[in-house]
Amino acid sequence: MSYVWAGYGVTLVTLAAYSVHLVRRGRQLARSRK
């Protein structure tokens, strides 16, 4: 079962981290455009 958790974990953590990165980068750029 640990391989299953690893597979789901790596996918969810990576997608969540990349999503947060994009949202924060977007906010930063949008504010600098004002």
Next chain:
Amino acid sequence: MEETRRSTGSALTFSLGLAALVSVVATVALGLALPSTVEQSDFSRLIAIHPGVAWASYVAFGVTALAGALWLWPRTRRTDWDLLAGASAEVGVVFTGLTLATGSIWGRASWGVWWAWDARLTLSALMFTLLLGYCALRRVPGDPDAVARRSAITGLLAVLVVPVNHFAVEWWRTLHQGRSLLQDIPGNDVDGKFIFAMTLGFVAMTLVYAWLVVHRLRIARLEAGIDADDLDAAIEARRREAVPA
């Protein structure tokens, strides 16, 4: 108006994000609840997630190539197509990397090795390298039209590896299993619960891909605008310098 936004979010990304979140939660819940199988024990539960991320990487390649083609075609040429191609490629790197990672984990569990130089695995690694190369190529400085042209041509060439990778399990003898859907052997289809979980995974990862691409595209637009502003400011500064005191 992109310039007046406080973020890259909008009603579209909110709806898309909500749908993506709900479908991902449903996929994970359903995937983890799948029964163990005789052949693969509980590792078969990875079917809800691994084919979905692989599918999203195919979609990323396709969108990058299509957007590049629309930029190359003079009648449809718009900067947005080039930016979309770049956004899709970057998101594609994430999904192709996840395909390799989840596939490697599944391989270790079922084959006993993290990696094998099998046709499907090697071609997936090639896809990852191609997308990284594409993203690197976009960062090589140059005239914006020249950068867009060489990126579009690269994207169109790179997408050719997708059908080869897809059919690799039929064209060559591979460790990787054959296709799960629409098998030629009667009675050898995967159980309905697994098919449903896998299909839900396709939907979830497609929605996540779309949400990420919309945000990445809006970031690219903002970056392009800032670059243009920087260029205008530099030109204006040089003009002021050129005026004799």
